[in-house]
Amino acid sequence: MDYNYKGIRLVYCGTELSTESAGILGQEYHIFSLDDSSKLEAYLSSLSLFSTPDVIMIEVREKEEEAVFAIIAKIKNNPLTSGLIIVLLAQQHDVKLRARAIKAKIHDLYFLPYQMEDLKDRLNFLIKFKLIKPNIEQLSVIKKQKEYIIPTTKRIFDVVAAGGVLVVLSPILLVVALLIKMDSKGPVIYKSKRVGTGYKIFDFYKFRSMKAGADKELKNLSALNQYADDGSGTNAFMKIKNDPRVTKLGNFLRSSSIDEIPQLLNVLKGDMSLVGNRPLPLYEAEMLTSNEWSMRFLGPSGLTGLWQISKRGKADMSDTERKKLDNFYARNYSVWFDMSIMLKTFPALFQREKV
Template identity: 50%
Template sequence: MQSTDDKGNGIVVNDYTRIIYAGKEFLTQLLPELQRHFKVETHKDIATLGEYISKQTLLSLPDAILIEVDEDGECFRFVEKLKLNTLLREIVIIFLSASASPKLSQIALRLNVGDLYIAPIPVNDLCNRIKFLIRLRAFQPRVSDSAAIRVTAQFPVKKRIFDLCISCFVFLLLIPVFSLIALLIRIESKGPIIYRSKRVGAGYKIFDFFKFRSMRHESSNDLANLSALNQYVPAEGTSPTFIKIKNDPRVTKVGAFLRRYSLDELPQLFNVIKGDMSLVGNRPLPLYEAKSLTSDEWALRFLAPAGLTGLWQVSRRGKGEMSERERKKLDNFYARKYSLRLDLAILIATFAAMKQKENV
């Protein structure tokens, strides 16, 4: 027997696709719907799951494992061990967690798990995601050694040469501006002048992203308390993908000026010179945003280079009515259509878009 997804898309997945569920917190909520689509076996904790997996043969291994994240990190150690085995690493792994955190997202990306879901968990979306990941695995090459397969993005040489010439020239030209901004930040508040954060760029590459610090030092800890001010309003029953705070109280006076004229972005010229980013592309995302865009519909945006400026910044930036879906569609459009001519048009339009109309 074979089944289709809830949208009738004809995703071919056997009704008896086997998945293992490890944990108890979400089991009552998720199990009935999971059993409609898959043959489900449950284990109360990682210890019993590990014992079960160790006894399986190649033919009896599950297609996917859903793991509730535990407080002591035993689930992470289990997955690390699993990934060392050439055969077991092909099992689809999905983490389920009661709460979100940048650290958790970073661990999930490092372990290369299929996805990370944060409560409340949309069970229909979860089922379709499992089907997609299993189907994707069928098309991926299998390996016979311990070398991991990495997705790399290759971009035109002309684009790289253009990026290096322009970014080096602009950097040398703006050295006095860099020095003045650094001095103002140092005078106003304590903390580093350059803010570094982990971002996800082309091919899901994680790199250190540079900006002039525009907020109070260590203010990222306050983010969870500011969700009501998010510019991007999620659909009912879902969590927002992008986070952009209106009138963010964490921003300093100097930082507000830098943000208004996009001067806080200037250190990203270093990222362009290093090759982490391009002058024009899709904005590299924080880990907590990137983990929401691993579906087959939206992963296309990561096939384009990460950019200092991009299509959505020049076309709709600062407009409060912009939805998450509109931004994602613009990112996907650029990933399909980017060219040196389009990049030049975006760069020219960027100067008009540099002054923000909103305090975000």
Template identity: 40%
Template sequence: MRKRVVCLGSNEQEVQDFTSEFAADVDVQHFDNPTNFLSWLAKGEYFDAILDSASLTSPLGLNLIRTLKKDIGIKEPIFWLTNDSVSSGLQSMLVDAGVTDIFSQKIEKEKLLAQLQLTDTGKTAISATQKNPYAYQNPIGKRTFDILVSATALLCLSPLFLLVALLVKLESKGPAFYYSYRVGTGYRIFRFWKFRSMRQNADKMLTSMKNLNQYQTAIAEEPAQQFTSLCAACTAAGTNCQSPLIDSQGKTICEKQYKVAKQAENGAAFIKIANDPRITKIGMFLRNTSLDELPQLYNVLRGDMSIVGNRPLPLYEAEKITTDHFAARFIAPAGITGLWQVSKRGKGGNMSEEERKELDIEYAKNFSLRKDLQIILKTFPALFQKENV
């Protein structure tokens, strides 16, 4: 009997290529948005497997898989398709969400058909992915601490909340509170609350201002890459290249040079703009004193975040951190304050993107309640430094 496979993703060409290659063995049903797919599913339509090629943070990505497996309770296997290498940490997240196996976009036909054949016997294949040694488990002590601190702070600071909300509304039209979708622990997406510190159309202005991004500027300031046989570091040391690559024409290039050039081509993962013109006067005060962050205590109470952890990222930033060991930053709790904030705050924007990622990974590997208390104590003096983060 022919198998019926659901393909989730926005790339029509990929679906056409798959349909053409598997036409003799598989019927393909394609959906490019979750609403249509869930409506189709609600009609009782049958299928044998799902192939998901969407980005992790898209509406068809990781959250939809969790919904299908843990809320709706579908039994059919879900296969994840990607063009990129997948770190052990990301593998653990995918498996935990309900992914059966991971394929490259160039699907191994025999392997997929073998996986689909197992559905006849009610079995599913077990993925060969490795468990991440740093997989985040929320300790009871840390969660208890978060609940006690956030609940007490929300109660005690309620008069301040009312005052700040009034000042925000008096200066500019719009709501006192603002939320955006952020990506936290395990690539989970949640509403991230702040006091509004920007004009109402701030998000629409961002595209035209990306040239002001401090992280992008740091990339642009790197020496122009000529792809010579030696990078500047090896030349200065008087050694041969320690990490040579061979391009398609057989020419030797330096891996370090290549990585910098590719990063410049793809753009910075983080976005931060000094003297951001979208910020209101009250908003600037709130940011300099970090009062705009207070509503995140509600996120902590809900369990979206912790008091201390790695900063949850906007979707457009998180989508760029999915393939190498930097994905380990998402295997730690998302937090209001964290290691990179207290390590580099007030340094005039001199923190590089790589430094920030490495600090996030360091926290993910070594966090503890004792370390959290140390970071909290360092956070208070950092609040009075000029640089806001």
């Protein structure tokens, strides 16, 4: 069934697209509607370079989940369709489905109830993001309309403070490094790729708190997905309670935040500031960046920030709360605001939960 033609092609696979919702989407998209995944697969097999859609929205039902993800895998592996924007729609919240969607690099996943106007705004952003900023590596070299330049006073304070702390703590850091070596096999410093201010990519340093091969075990633990990343740089929105991959020493390093001290080297290098929005893993920045998130990249990235002191270590931190705090800081940061956050950081260092 075809609706109004607006130039941007959207394929909807499912039976729940109401006339009202179709009308909202039809204001900007040419919609081609299919009943089920088998018809979607047949449709995709008939595409040519000139008939390939821009967006595919798929309803995911429990009985069709395997078929849907099989189709998604084919879409991703086909050069003709690998760049399509894919949005999944589900009847009810499902943590496992969300984790699977993240792993499959789906652009977004919506659970009922949702507002079609909000979904349309999200699609508009994804399309612009795709056209203007195809991937995070390219984003880092594109000249921004508004680039963040760290204020001189903030940079001087960062260098002096970070350098001073590293000098004072150097004997302790050497002991920690030795204990990590004795506790388990693997490197002392764990490096992962992160995205900071202006989509700049850099190596993010931490004391290693997990056993060797921890990344390979992540798949089996993904059902415990929470709101943030696990420091591995391989996933998005992933943080696991009582993570069995964490070593005994690692539990202490994390609960005391000693594992984050090497990030002072990132501060000295200019990758980030002492105070700012936490840099994100590559996948989270690329696949889950939205118009709500974009503001956070226009301010400084930092070792500690507003959301850390507000909800640090609590499992009830929602994505929406974190977005609001990050965006608020990006719009309102100042030297005095930074000092206030730093003073409040120390009581927040010791977490009550193993998250």
